[in-house]
Amino acid sequence: MSAPAPILRTLDELRSATRVWQRAGETIGVVPTMGALHDGHLSLVAAAKAACDRVVVTIFVNPKQFNNPDDLQNYPRTEEEDAHKLARFEVDALYVPNADQVYPDRFATTVSVSGLTDVMEGAYRPGHFDGMATVVTKLFLQTSASDAFFGEKDFQQLQVVRRLAADLDIPITVHGCPTIREIDGLAMSSRNLLLSDRARVTAPLLHEAMEKLAEGVAAGHPFGELQRATIDRLEKSGFTKVEYLEIRANDDLSLLDTPTRPARLFAAARLAGVRLIDNIAV
Secondary structure, rough: OOOOOOEOHHHHHHHEEEEHHHHOOOOOOEEEOOOOOOOOHHHHHOOOOOOOOOEEEOOOOOHHOOHHHHHHOOOOOOOHHHHHHHOOOOOOOOEEEOOOOOOOOOOOOOOOOOOOOOOOOOHHOHHHHHHHHHHHHOOOOOHHOOEEEEHHHHHHHHHHHHHHHHOOOOOOOOEEEEEOOOOOOOOOOHHHHHHOOHHHHHHOHHHHHHHHHHHHHHOOOHHHHHHHHHHHHHHHHOOOOOEEEEEEEEOOOOOOOOOOOOEEEEEEEEEOOHHHHHHHHO
16 A cells, blocks of 8 residues: 655645756646545545646645634544545645644735625635635645646635636636535535434435426426425425525626526535535536
8 A cells, every 4th residue: 555645734845845846847736625535535636646747635724714613613634544545646745734834923915806705605604715715825826736626516616716816827727626426416525524324314415406406497497486495395304594596607606597608506505503515517
């Protein structure tokens, strides 16, 4: 079995490695994560390995992404297990920076992307996207990556990252990779670890209901009626709150009643205290 990747905790250690790769003209892929790695993350690592000469996986539970302190406190942390999961991919570095390497004393800068961040996750998690955009910008610059890999499960995040890279002229290609699902359809997420056994049985109903709604849209049924029926079904199944269930355009996330251009159906719902999100093409 391959040895786990070296864990680098300081920016100096990271740059010592990336300087050598850059001098050799090698491409560097980065997979930014908050740890608790699952097969969804590992599919991003596989994509990076296939596309790039060198691969850096980052693990940093970013406090600026959490508007709820309990959410931050409860977020799963499994660094040792994560390192072993990555061993078979033979990544070149696992960057697990200490907080002071990302937000040093007197840190005073925020990266904020307007428009794309006003809806859905941005509306329900104030400050989330500012925190995400700031740390992603820092990780792009710290790793000197030529390519970055993000999952389409967090499609809004993917579009925000693409926008910030373009707007700030960061020389990086942002790749979107397909959502990886459990065999019962539940989108893989680190938060799934927080589901009770009973809630885990109910959770796949979110994706199932979304697929049914998408079929109704394709058949020409009014979206408003389908939306109300789907929310009612989910709440009767045990979901305590459906925060949003919307069709939005892929490019600018504008709200649509019917998918007259490339679009996705987005959902966020709470189940037994755990917040689940998903999206599918329509």
